[in-house]
Amino acid sequence: MTAPISYVLILAAAIFAIGVAGVLMRRNAIVMLMSIELMLNAVNLTFVGLSRRLGSVDGQVIVFFVMTVAAAEAAVGLAIIISAFRNRESVNVDEFNLMRW
Amino acid sequence: MTTEFPALSLILILPLLGVLFNLFAGARLGRTAVNIVGPGVIFAAFAVAIWTMLQLCSMPPGSALVFTFWQWITAGAFHVDLAVRIDALSAVMLLIVTGVGSFIHLYSVGYMAHDEDFARYFAYMNLFMLSMLVLVLADNLLMMFVGWEGVGLCSYLLIAFWYTNPEFAYNGRKAFIANRVGDAGFVLGILTLVWTFSTHGVWTLTFAGMQAHAGLLGVSATIAGLLLFLGATGKSAQIPLYVWLPDAMVGPTPVSALIHAATMVTAGVYMVVRLNFLYSLSPPAMEVIAVIAAVTSFFAATVAIVQPDIKRVLAYSTISQIGYMFLGAGVGAFASGIFHVMTHAFFKGLLFLCSGSVIHALHGEQDMNRMGGLWRKLPITYGTMLIATLAISAFPGFSGYFSKDLILESAYTSGHFWLWLLGVITAGLTSLYMFRLIFMTFHGPSRVDPEKAPHIHESPLVMTIPLMVLAVFALGGGWIGLPDGFLWGNIFVRFLQPITGVFHPTIEASAITLSIIASTAGIAGIVIAWVLYIAVPGLPGAIQTGAGKFYRVLLGKYYIDEFYDRFITRPLFWISGTALNKGVDQNGIDGAVNGTAIEVESLSQAVRKLESGNVQHYVFAYLIGALAVAAYYIYLVAR
Numbered sequence: 001m002t003a004p005i006s007y008v009l010i011l012a013a014a015i016f017a018i019g020v021a022g023v024l025m026r027r028n029a030i031v032m033l034m035s036i037e038l039m040l041n042a043v044n045l046t047f048v049g050l051s052r053r054l055g056s057v058d059g060q061v062i063v064f065f066v067m068t069v070a071a072a073e074a075a076v077g078l079a080i081i082i083s084a085f086r087n088r089e090s091v092n093v094d095e096f097n098l099m100r101w
Numbered sequence: 102m103t104t105e106f107p108a109l110s111l112i113l114i115l116p117l118l119g120v121l122f123n124l125f126a127g128a129r130l131g132r133t134a135v136n137i138v139g140p141g142v143i144f145a146a147f148a149v150a151i152w153t154m155l156q157l158c159s160m161p162p163g164s165a166l167v168f169t170f171w172q173w174i175t176a177g178a179f180h181v182d183l184a185v186r187i188d189a190l191s192a193v194m195l196l197i198v199t200g201v202g203s204f205i206h207l208y209s210v211g212y213m214a215h216d217e218d219f220a221r222y223f224a225y226m227n228l229f230m231l232s233m234l235v236l237v238l239a240d241n242l243l244m245m246f247v248g249w250e251g252v253g254l255c256s257y258l259l260i261a262f263w264y265t266n267p268e269f270a271y272n273g274r275k276a277f278i279a280n281r282v283g284d285a286g287f288v289l290g291i292l293t294l295v296w297t298f299s300t301h302g303v304w305t306l307t308f309a310g311m312q313a314h315a316g317l318l319g320v321s322a323t324i325a326g327l328l329l330f331l332g333a334t335g336k337s338a339q340i341p342l343y344v345w346l347p348d349a350m351v352g353p354t355p356v357s358a359l360i361h362a363a364t365m366v367t368a369g370v371y372m373v374v375r376l377n378f379l380y381s382l383s384p385p386a387m388e389v390i391a392v393i394a395a396v397t398s399f400f401a402a403t404v405a406i407v408q409p410d411i412k413r414v415l416a417y418s419t420i421s422q423i424g425y426m427f428l429g430a431g432v433g434a435f436a437s438g439i440f441h442v443m444t445h446a447f448f449k450g451l452l453f454l455c456s457g458s459v460i461h462a463l464h465g466e467q468d469m470n471r472m473g474g475l476w477r478k479l480p481i482t483y484g485t486m487l488i489a490t491l492a493i494s495a496f497p498g499f500s501g502y503f504s505k506d507l508i509l510e511s512a513y514t515s516g517h518f519w520l521w522l523l524g525v526i527t528a529g530l531t532s533l534y535m536f537r538l539i540f541m542t543f544h545g546p547s548r549v550d551p552e553k554a555p556h557i558h559e560s561p562l563v564m565t566i567p568l569m570v571l572a573v574f575a576l577g578g579g580w581i582g583l584p585d586g587f588l589w590g591n592i593f594v595r596f597l598q599p600i601t602g603v604f605h606p607t608i609e610a611s612a613i614t615l616s617i618i619a620s621t622a623g624i625a626g627i628v629i630a631w632v633l634y635i636a637v638p639g640l641p642g643a644i645q646t647g648a649g650k651f652y653r654v655l656l657g658k659y660y661i662d663e664f665y666d667r668f669i670t671r672p673l674f675w676i677s678g679t680a681l682n683k684g685v686d687q688n689g690i691d692g693a694v695n696g697t698a699i700e701v702e703s704l705s706q707a708v709r710k711l712e713s714g715n716v717q718h719y720v721f722a723y724l725i726g727a728l729a730v731a732a733y734y735i736y737l738v739a740r
Contacts, residue, residue: 098714
């Protein structure tokens with residue numbers, strides 16, 4: 001028994017929205033990074049669901065790429081956050097405001 | 102008859118070589134080399150000039166020698182050659198310029214013997230000779246203008262020769278700027294001629310070509326004639342542009358003799374006579390020249406009477422004498438003007454050299470109130486200067502007598518009674534101020550500084566030889582222009598007639614009567630000077646106090662300099678400083694540029710607030726944008 005595609009898409013959209021809200025509202029950089037992961041995985045879910053629905057593996061191939069990029073992104077992002085924390089003793093993005101007028 | 106004569110090129114090449122030598126090698130090779138090369142090239146040019154003159158005299162009247170260096174400007178039908186042309190008129194000027202010039206160069210060797218900058222001095226002097234010869238020999242108006250500008254430049258360089266003195270440098274600039282005003286007129290005159298000829302399909306600026314087509318000019322002859330004469334008033338120091346010449350006297354005295362007495366300042370007269378075919382077409386222009394000339398002549402003579410500076414007296418005297426030359430040309434007797442150019446070159450060049458000898462002997466003293474009784478100590482200078490003074494006073498038999506007489510006679514017989522009368526009065530004033538100069542300098546008790554008195558000595562031979570040579574010419578140079586019908590008659594005017602045309606008197610008059618009147622005026626001037634400065638020494642002082650106001654006006658040179666300062670210089674400064682610089686440039690042009698920058702900056706000030714540095718703000722903006730793009734595509738699909 002397969003779940004209808006609409007369930008999959010609604011779930012993915014919900015996860016994506018949670019991710020967006022997390023990035024926009026949370027001040028903690030690590031939480032923001034996690035929220036980004038949420039958005040990426042929401043997209044992955046869409047790919048997989050549609051791939052199954054359409055009977056094509058193209059979507060699943062792209063998911064591998066996305067996961068690779070996400071892994072790399074997480075590595076770089078965490079490294080930046082660690083070095084920022086060493087400088088400021090904080091991971092609060094409000095306090096990283098050097099790049100402005 | 103026109104003949105190619107390649108030797109003419111030497112006349113220009115020799116001074117050019119002198120310039121190059123003195124400029125680049127002179128200072129390194131030392132004083133002896135400069136003293137040989139500087140005057141040497143001019144003497145060589147003088148020799149070529151004599152050769153040229155002999156060649157020209159062996160040809161029939163009205164012939165010319167020509168030589169073309171190369172084509173200078175070519176534009177369609179219009180072309181100008183770098184070409185020289187010797188006819189009777191330019192041959193006479195050529196001999197005057199190279200002859201007087203070479204002896205003044207020789208004199209300079211002595212005069213500049215103690216100056217460190219001798220190489221630069223001779224480079225400038227040679228450059229002046231080159232420019233003056235270009236002016237005189239040019240076969241077209243444009244090349245003449247090149248020489249015209251060249252002599253102006255050299256005049257500036259030599260007036261401000263001792264440029265470390267700010268006043269001297271200022272006077273140099275004054276001469277240069279006054280000449281620029283005139284030169285603007287000269288350029289406009291050339292353009293008027295080109296434009297008028299070109300509307301008739303004639304493209305020429307050569308003197309021969311313009312003369313052949315002069316009939317096409319019509320009213321342009323008057324316009325061009327007056328514009329060119331404006332140039333002449335600048336170069337030849339006539340009203341209203343004469344103000345630079347008295348101040349030009351701060352240059353070395355041989356410069357005053359060569360440039361500001363014998364040659365450059367007569368360039369305007371030469372130009373008018375050269376273009377006599379143009380001026381003959383325009384009686385109004387001729388009338389303007391004659392009136393300005395006579396008034397200038399009288400005006401300058403009155404100022405010369407009271408000046409205490411020996412060179413300044415001579416400067417005003419030069420202005421006055423050039424007035425005579427223009428008077429001759431203005432009444433139609435062109436040859437008489439050139440005749441006076443020649444005799445004036447002899448006696449005025451000599452006067453300046455003599456004054457230089459006096460100044461040299463007194464170690465730079467120029468104030469005649471600190472001279473007197475010098476004739477015993479400077480016998481050669483005194484003798485030669487007396488000859489020159491008698492010549493300029495038109496004493497019968499001396500060179501100035503013949504030329505001035507011819508001019509005054511022409512003025513009278515052409516119907517200009519009032520100008521003639523002014524000329525006669527000026528002749529009296531001339532001998533008055535010149536003998537005042539002689540008496541104050543050489544006669545009476547000595548008023549020399551006691552410190553300087555023991556050191557007074559006659560100048561060395563290298564300076565006195567030019568004095569003696571010029572004295573011979575000042576004495577006898579007029580005899581080639583005797584009145585017609587007397588002995589050999591007027592050889593000079595007959596020689597020039599193919600170029601200058603024949604002067605036609607409109608009024609009959611007895612030449613002898615006119616001559617007696619003019620000579621009487623001259624001799625009366627001498628007598629008055631003798632009474633004032635020798636017989637009754639207290640009289641000048643009494644007159645000064647008696648006519649105090651009038652005396653001060655003369656001493657202040659009619660306050661013309663002050664007038665120009667008030668009404669021309671300062672308004673100009675106001676226009677360029679306050680109106681143009683502050684008003685237009687700083688407020689208008691700078692304001693527009695700076696205003697644009699200020700507006701852009703204030704706009705940026707507003708926009709930069711968007712750059713908060715908070716990454717979440719950026720993400721939010723990104724989200725809005727992404728949603729908008731998505732909404733657009735959904736809208737497209739849904740439609």
